[in-house]
Amino acid sequence: MAGGTTARRGTPFSDRSGPAAREGTGAPKPPKPPKAPRGSKAPKPPKSAQRPGPGGPGVRLRRGPLLALVAAAVVLLAAGGTWVLYGSSWLRVEKVAATGMDVLTAEQVLGAAAVPVGAPLVSVDTEEIEGRVRGRLPRVDSVDVVRAWPHGIGLKVTERKPVLLIEKDAKFVEVDASGVRFDTVPKAPAGVPVLELNAGRSPSARRFDEERLLHEAVLVAGALPESIAKQTVQVKVGSYDSVVLQLTGGRSVTWGSGEQSDAKGRALNALLKAAPKAAHFDVSVPTAPAAAGS
DSSP states (O other): OHHHHHHHHHHHHHTTTSHHHHHTTTOOOOOOOOOOOTTOOOOOOOHHHHSOOTTTTHHHHTHHHHHHHHHHHHHHHHHHHHIIIIISSSSBOOEEEEEOOSSSOHHHHHHHHOOOTTSBGGGOOHHHHHHHHHHHOTTEEEEEEEEETTTEEEEEEEEOOEEEEEEETTEEEEEETTOOEEEEESSOOTTOOEEEEOOTTOTTTTTSOHHHHHHHHHHHHHHSOHHHHTTEEEEEEEETTEEEEEEGGGOEEEEESSTTHHHHHHHHHHHHHHOTTOSEEEOSSTTSOEEEOO
16 A cells, blocks of 8 residues: 555656646746837837848949949030030031111121131020120121021021201211210201201200200200101201201191100191191190181
8 A cells, every 4th residue: 555655656756847736836927028008109119120222232332333323324414515515627607697677788798797607506695796786887786696507697687767858068977766876967868857956046045055956956856756757857956945847748847846756746736637738837845736817
């Protein structure tokens, strides 16, 4: 009895290597990871760690040669473009044309412009050409110089228009609406009135000199409607406020001063239509024009 009992009691000692026995040895348990507080999210690893690119750092090493090739291509293109514009014979000045003239000839304008034929079109200084034309030809009011690719230069000219003539030494000095005396011609152009200045005895002669009176005459002539300007033979100036127009057919117009010239021009135009047979018109007060005689 005693032996059997001893054998059964020894059985538990043979199982001490199992889990129950290890728990009873007092060995420390591994620490549990701390829990994240509620409402917070665990930090995400960087994108480079999440998705490593194929080849890793080797990809970056290949960008150097690629950038060098791109830079070389850009340099070659720039050099080629520069050569085409400046060095080749493809884009050079071969033809120069001038338009817009009424009195001047194309030969006069082209001679004054002196465009360098054969030069690269891109190198032509358009402002310099404009300055030469205006400086050498006072009749030119403005000129627009444009490049006509691939081989041309175009000059669009606007000439000054005379509104008044000053007779001098049997010739006529042309004056435009700005008061610029731009040319002297041997014969008076048709439809442009001649200035007659008789201000020597005027009491206002000391205050208003000849240049000021000329300015008034130009102001009056420039304000005339085209239909009236063609009928005006003379602009007579006796003083600052005594301007008289002499029309064809022996008709005359008392204009007064150069003030309100635009309104006076409209009033005279209406009078000529309302009283075509009148011999004298007065528009010195444009709000109360008058016509008389027949």
